[in-house]
Amino acid sequence: MSNRLTIKEIAAELAKSIGKDYESVERFVNELINVVSESVFTDKLVQIKGIGTFKIIQVEKRESIDVNTKERIVIPEHYKLSFSPEKELRETVNKPFSFFESIEINDDSDFASFASETEERDKADDQDEDVEIEEIIYEQEKKEEQNEKEEQAEIVVNEQLSISKEKVNIIVEKEESKPEITDEEEKEIGDPIFERPLIDEILEELNQIEKINKKEKEKIEEEILPAPPLVVNEIVTETIKEIPPPVVNEQEQVEEVVEETQEQELPIYSAEQAHDEPKVKIEAESVTPKEHRVSYEIKETNQKNEDVMDEYNENRRRESYHRSGERDSEKNSDNNKNTLVILLLAVVIILIIALSTVLYMSKDILFKSGTEKVITTQTPSQNTFTLPSGDSEVDNLEDEWGIEDEFGDEGTPATEETVKSASSATGGSDIIANVRIKRGDRLNLIALEYYGNKLFWVYIYEHNKSKITNPNSIPVGLDLVIPAKSVYNIDANNPASIRKASVLQTQILSQYRQYSNPYNQYNQYNQYNQPNDPYQYNDPYQYSDPYNNQNQYGQSPNYY
Amino acid sequence: MNMKNKELVKELATRLKWTSVEVSEMLSGLSSLIGSHLVESDTVSLEDFGQFEARKKGERISVNPANGKRYLVPPKLVPVFKPSATVKTKLKDLGNNE
Numbered sequence: 001m002s003n004r005l006t007i008k009e010i011a012a013e014l015a016k017s018i019g020k021d022y023e024s025v026e027r028f029v030n031e032l033i034n035v036v037s038e039s040v041f042t043d044k045l046v047q048i049k050g051i052g053t054f055k056i057i058q059v060e061k062r063e064s065i066d067v068n069t070k071e072r073i074v075i076p077e078h079y080k081l082s083f084s085p086e087k088e089l090r091e092t093v094n095k096p097f098s099f100f101e102s103i104e105i106n107d108d109s110d111f112a113s114f115a116s117e118t119e120e121r122d123k124a125d126d127q128d129e130d131v132e133i134e135e136i137i138y139e140q141e142k143k144e145e146q147n148e149k150e151e152q153a154e155i156v157v158n159e160q161l162s163i164s165k166e167k168v169n170i171i172v173e174k175e176e177s178k179p180e181i182t183d184e185e186e187k188e189i190g191d192p193i194f195e196r197p198l199i200d201e202i203l204e205e206l207n208q209i210e211k212i213n214k215k216e217k218e219k220i221e222e223e224i225l226p227a228p229p230l231v232v233n234e235i236v237t238e239t240i241k242e243i244p245p246p247v248v249n250e251q252e253q254v255e256e257v258v259e260e261t262q263e264q265e266l267p268i269y270s271a272e273q274a275h276d277e278p279k280v281k282i283e284a285e286s287v288t289p290k291e292h293r294v295s296y297e298i299k300e301t302n303q304k305n306e307d308v309m310d311e312y313n314e315n316r317r318r319e320s321y322h323r324s325g326e327r328d329s330e331k332n333s334d335n336n337k338n339t340l341v342i343l344l345l346a347v348v349i350i351l352i353i354a355l356s357t358v359l360y361m362s363k364d365i366l367f368k369s370g371t372e373k374v375i376t377t378q379t380p381s382q383n384t385f386t387l388p389s390g391d392s393e394v395d396n397l398e399d400e401w402g403i404e405d406e407f408g409d410e411g412t413p414a415t416e417e418t419v420k421s422a423s424s425a426t427g428g429s430d431i432i433a434n435v436r437i438k439r440g441d442r443l444n445l446i447a448l449e450y451y452g453n454k455l456f457w458v459y460i461y462e463h464n465k466s467k468i469t470n471p472n473s474i475p476v477g478l479d480l481v482i483p484a485k486s487v488y489n490i491d492a493n494n495p496a497s498i499r500k501a502s503v504l505q506t507q508i509l510s511q512y513r514q515y516s517n518p519y520n521q522y523n524q525y526n527q528y529n530q531p532n533d534p535y536q537y538n539d540p541y542q543y544s545d546p547y548n549n550q551n552q553y554g555q556s557p558n559y560y
Numbered sequence: 561m562n563m564k565n566k567e568l569v570k571e572l573a574t575r576l577k578w579t580s581v582e583v584s585e586m587l588s589g590l591s592s593l594i595g596s597h598l599v600e601s602d603t604v605s606l607e608d609f610g611q612f613e614a615r616k617k618g619e620r621i622s623v624n625p626a627n628g629k630r631y632l633v634p635p636k637l638v639p640v641f642k643p644s645a646t647v648k649t650k651l652k653d654l655g656n657n658e
Contacts, residue, residue, distance in 0.1 A: 003597075003602045003603075004602070004603045004605055004611075005597060005602055005603065005604045005605065006605055006607065007605075007606055007607055010590070010593060010594075010604060010606075013593055014586070014589055014590055014593055017589055017593065018585065018586060018589045020586075024576075025586070027576065028572070028576060028578075028583075028586050029590065029606070031572060031575050031576055032572060032587070032590070033606050033607075033608060033609045034575075035568065035571050035572055035575065036568070036609065037608070037609050037647060037650075039563045039568075039571070040563075041650060041654065043562055043563045044562070045562040045563065046562075046563045046568060047562070047563065047564045047565050047568070048565060048568060048587065048591070049565040049584070049587060049588070049591070050587060050588050050590075050591030050592065050595075051590075051591045051594060052639075052641075054641070056651070056654070076655070077655065078651070078652070078655045079651045079654050079655050080651060081610075081641075081643045081647055081651060083640070083641035085638070085639040085641075088591075088595075089591065089594070089595050089598075089639055090638060090639060092592075092595035092596070092598070092599060093595060093598045093599055093614050093637050093638065093639045094636050094637045094638065095599055096599065096637060097634065097635060097636050097637055100634030100635065100636070101634065102631045102632065102633050102634060103631060103632045103634075104629055104630070104631055104632075105621065105629075105630040105631060105632055
């Protein structure tokens, strides 16, 4: 990489690839240079096919300021040699970045300074990743806990407790940018010791965020995320807020936590339905580990005796009273009944989540040796990438993000091969090739390869509709059939054909937005308590990072 | 006046005493070679003429003047050509002579 190649090296390589002797190739290259540099002066323009155009252009005289002396100077009229690369070369060179697309920026987003915007996006992305990493960490914790007895789990909590004080100080300092949370935290720190485990969790979360923020700062994704950036912190605040100050004993504390979990669960899930944002789903997931841990305690308490339940109900009453004061709404009378039902429901939900997360974990382990896997979420938020149809020029610019690959085997990202076979092998005359989706593939890139325009991915999608549930996330290893151009009248040189594809694209994407959001489905499954939720095994939330294997500039994935 | 590819091939063919088919084959081989090296962030330096290299252009925001919509244009890699010192002096002379 980053070698400097001389004429000789180039000539040697060219001789090898073309099969001529080195001398004549070198002579050719030298002669080419002579001809070009001579004729660019005589003719003012030389066009070399496949490379580009050299042109001598005149630069008008202009005023400028001397950088050193800060004096005004006049730069006299002069000539310069300009080079405009041919499209072919441009595209070859830009290949590592070719999966990027232009994105429409929302009108209401604030762009006081571009830098801050980038930062914000970083944050949002970081948060995304953070949440998932946390999730994994929690899952590990959870597993440990399941293997051990509850008592031991408590010991773990106590251990965490001892570290907490130091952490608190550090984090309070670090989180200055989020004053609300800091305040809350400080308040909480002064509270009785039994609240510590929860605070601990929060602290750990924050700590995680800090750590990973540093690590992942460079990692920038192309999309703009319209969702609020400080997702995790919101949850944290919520958690904190919902702990009522007076805590009598530990069991009470547990009950409080249960309540809080319920309180959290419902609004979050509904929010999830409201947005079509994958992110929101992840929020919910990040909450589940906590719930899960809590559920353990709940079971324990339930088994112990009914006194606990009474206590709980008392507590609940107290709290709902507290709340009704705030909101002026809820029913006080049937609280006992309600909460019992809700509690049971919560336990069932939590058990399902636990079961699925354990399975999810085991799948993770099966697929890879290291358990600490960093997952990136690609959130191809449709809103930003689609445009109203009709504006065909912009549509071209703006076609959608294509596929994200899913769960990829990280061990062999680069060596996987796209399987292409001749049309005769597949039988049909209207099939150009078969393509097996590999990590980093996108429908639009496949379309670009076969049809010459990314927009024609819609036809690949149309042709493989039965296999593709979601054009934005296609599982790795899926075999796609690439139809011949004639089947759909594909013609990259025909603007009408492109326009047609762009209209179709808008349709597909809008459809997709309406009915096949995997996160919504997941949500439904959850609510109907179906234990065998296929989405939890296929885990559509795991996206591998296409940036990692696609570009050579990836040593530092900082594109900005 | 302008030297397009056709004229270039012709000129090279007469100078090298090759057929124009050979020349254009060689040219396309050269261009794809340059392209593949630029992708790997190599610089291809042709002495006495200049060097080709790939430069990264950062992302930017552009506004469509027709509808006022703003777009985030992604970062891209572009091939650039830096003329060599000899070419630059020639350019200077060109300016001075006129």
